[in-house]
Amino acid sequence: MTSLPGNVHVSKHPCLLAKLGQLRSKSANAREVKALVHEISLIVGCEALAQAITAVAGPTAETPLGFEYQTVQVQPETISLVPILRSGLGMVEAVQALLPNPVPVHHLGLYREPTTLQPVEYYNNLPDHNHSASASGSPGPASLAIILDPVIATGGTCAAAIQTLKEWGVQHIIVVAVIGAAPGVARAAEEWPEGVEIWLAGVDEELTDRGMLKPGLGDVGDRLFLTIGK
Template sequence: MASNVHISKHPCVRAKLSQLRSRSTNARETNALVHEIATMVGSDALAHGLDIVETGTDYSPLGYEYHTEHVSPERICLVPILRSGLSMIPAVQALLPSPVPVNHLGMYREKSTLQPVEYYNNLPYHKTDDPPAAELAIVVDPIIATGSTICAAIDTLRDWGVQRIIVISVLASEDGLQRAADSWPGAVELWVGGVDAETDDRGMIKPGLGDMGDRLFLTVGK
């Protein structure tokens, strides 16, 4: 794998992935496991991808002065890929010391070509007086299968003007992960809980986790 790919070696992540794979795991359990894995993988990603800067001084309850610190960069946004990326927002928001804007991207794969189709985008780049693009975009999507969707999201964010992207996922295929890593070398870092070798002819990871959106929102068999 490329140097900008980071696969979790945490034993608890591997055990939770095994639980998440099971078709007997219900929607509530699925949501909890995605949250827990996102917290562990996200913690590693942010430890690597953020810096700390002194911002001034304050006083403790006992009256002692201390230096205050904040994360850098200052302009960060969180970008969930609809639908299943919604499940990872609380975990990443809880890790950050302050709330950040959440800019949703809605994408689906066209069934015959497996190519991504964007159906929703609320990035604030449609007006000239909008604030500048985020310095860092944190993209959350539980699954990187063929890599087409995450590459399309990276292209969209790059066009918006972000300087760096951190992608946090629960599971990826080898080919999809490598494709995403090659999409913008030097600016994209990918952090995943686990990797499976391949996808099937439907573009689903084998053995994978199934359709995470359907599992999370009880729309299996729609």
């Protein structure tokens, strides 16, 4: 396998590898694809968050039997989920389930221009991403942003999302993905090496001339939303 940057982490979890093999199959229907993306996201997300957040003592509370105990909170306190439309939506519930408290979900819409394969942004709902939060009284950027994107192909879309969040002012980014192509993963990882960690279930070595992973998963967004052949 191609050597990857040090801020890229590829899981070796045996259950994850088995589920990834099931997801690759063209026989998996939309319901199965949704379930597998969710389950893979749970495992990869669990591994990523174990490194990205820390547990700290919270206030004391009381059990139903009246015993006092110490609660646990996580840091950083400000976390945002940033799914890349469309396919990143299939990963949101899994990572929400992992986090102990609700966090904001900020969507980014990016697509690859078919001829150049370069990313084009068409939607961005980061609060105050065009001007300072302090000027409007809105909350500032999250300390930790979690990008959710099942497939990293050329890496252009992921790199563009990283740059957008860096400009927004986040302190740290983790990317949770199902699979990526080695060159694209390296490109995304090198966009902000000191601020980004990328976590995946698997890596493929090649891309087709259309910028698709080989063997890959196909178009995950189309498989999730039954828009194959659009």
